[in-house]
Amino acid sequence: GENVEQHPSTLSVQEGDSAVIKCTYSDSASNYFPWYKQELGKRPQLIIDIRSNVGEKKDQRIAVTLNKTAKHFSLHITETQPEDSAVYFCASYNTDKLIFGTGTRLQVFP
């Protein structure tokens, strides 16, 4: 079955710097890749997603890139702010279900 690996597990950045989180997937048939943000004690919430017919998608300070050949996709956050601190999960769609990565804890220091 599908396997999703996510790196790094923790990431600390200074406010205003950029943050990049990477994920790889195993099933070349996967064609939908969302990213979720989970604040402490809260539910995961979708922040951005990308489909396999698109190489890049941007929404203000957040962007996602997809490399289908290499089977990896990345989340880019620019001009980080303290409120970006959270756990971020990538996911890959495979046969009616999402398979999640293990998460990246992002800490943004003022």
Place this chain on the structure above:
Amino acid sequence: NAGVTQTPKFRILKIGQSMTLQCTQDMNHNYMYWYRQDPGMGLKLIYYSVGAGITDKGEVPNGYNVSRSTTEDFPLRLELAAPSQTSVYFCASSYAVLSTDTQYFGPGTRLTVL
């Protein structure tokens, strides 16, 4: 719309007890999912349903059962609680995975088995 609601918010069970975690959505979504999230870990899919009367196993179904008699409700049953089932349980729903709605999560149920 209330979205996805879950009850209870917290529960402590003794080993061997049974319980049902309730999940309801009022968005007329076809797809519903149950995940567990262990401390500091990602989300593992327990069971999912693509419509009323249809359920399927996810990555970690052992020790759980589900039913989907209506579009709105997707309860998760633990028959013989074990300490390994201590976790936070999230229910989620979507109209269809590939729609722009994607998955909406409920607030979670924190379960402790002692």
